[in-house]
Amino acid sequence: MTDALTIDPNQSALVTGATGYVAGWIVKNLLDAGVTVHAAVRDPDNADKVAHLKQLEQEAPGTLKLFKADLLDPGSYTDAMAGCSVVFHTASPFILSFDDAQKDLIEPARQGTLNVLDSVNKTESVKRVVLTSSCAAIYGDNIDLETSGKPALDETDWNRTSSLTHQPYSYSKTLAEQAAWKTVERQSRWDLVTINPSLVLGPGINPRSTSASLGMFKQFASGQLKAGVPAFYIAAVDVRDVADAHIKAAFTPQAKGRYIVSGHDSSFIEFAEIMRREFGDGYGFPKRILPKPLVWLVGPLADKAMTRAMVSRNVGHPIRFDHSKSERELGVQYRPLQESITDFFNQLLETGQIPKASG
Ligand code: NAP
Secondary structure (H helix, E strand, C coil), X not given: CHHHCCCCCCCEEEEEXXXXXXXXXXXXXXXXXXXXXXXXXXXXXXXXXXXHHHHHHHCCCCEEEEEECCCCCCCCCHXXXXXXXXXXXXXXXXXXXXXXXXXXHHHHHHHHHHHHHHHHHHCCCCCEEEEECCHHHCCCCCHHHHHHCCCCECCCCCCCCCCCCCCHHHHHHHHHHHHHHHHHHCCCCXXXXXXXXXXXXCCCCCCCCCCHHHHHHHHHHCCCCCCCECCCEEEEEEHHHHHHHHHHHHHXXXXXXXXXXXXXXXXXXHHHHHHHHHHCCCCCCCCCECCHHHHHHHHHHHCCCCCHHHHHHHCCCCCCECCHHHHHHHCCCCCCHHHXXXXXXXXXXXXXXXXXXXX
């Protein structure tokens, strides 16, 4: 399928949340292909937030048009969508710290998706929507793999265990994706393809994005976890591979349904081992796994998201994803994990977000 991928440069595509970490590479790929990109952002006048997008346009044959839109304003994507054949809906809060899960996560994710799709229903030119969902809509906790009885989770699996009080980010992504599938069923003009990435790593086009991916990785890189890490198993994928999957999902006519986009089944301690191998011992990368009872006891005091239920259902439980559909149908090729981690760490060093180790 990939060999047959052709992108007609004489078309326009909307990218929602264009300032985001994942969206940056999607915008770049589209501009490189000569496409006119309608970049919907919350504040197009914020020069700091859009400078990297304008820079991309300077270096590529495509054209960038900025639009102001907010997930919580009904109809606010309609102008940005006019004349577009494809909509990439990436905007959704990916934050680990919040006050009110309903207001800060669920509403922008679910209601925002419905608002965007309502505009799609009113925009005749749109033929395909690529929704950035998540592996968080596939599973709620690592223990779900054991209860599934399968060797790895696949696109037929759904998160059935998250709620407003337990793993609310995962709940927000599940509700948003479910709402999108319900909406597409009611008509036949446009179709929906979802990309379900695991934890996204790797260098951002905007190295200072507020994505939780950066926050999480900086914790490893800055020595904050020197005392050790819980036995958290986690799957990860490079941000450039995620963007590539979105582009292939948009322009491969036969692409259909959900696609798990996840390069590697890994763990926090493996991330640390790769970093130590590449960058030495001077950064305080964690060396040991903390005992689960200790994590259960003190985890909730250190981090609001690390509840006892979360620790019980995740720490020490491996997770595995079957990404073969993305390889087979979209032709996605996954970079080695070591490359994503090394490039990510180097970007944080180069941009001064972590201090260089002395000596
Ligand atoms: P990000 O850098 O924080 O991007 C999120 C984008 O959503 C930002 O552009 C943000 O705009 C926008 N946004 C948030 N609330 C909004 C609102 N009320 N109205 C309009 N725009 C709003 O995070 P990311 O990691 O790139 O995430 C992008 C997508 O990938 C999300 O759907 C996320 O759930 C999904 N995903 C991410 C990962 C990961 O590990 N990073 C894994 C799986 C799925 P501002 O710049 O204005 O804040």
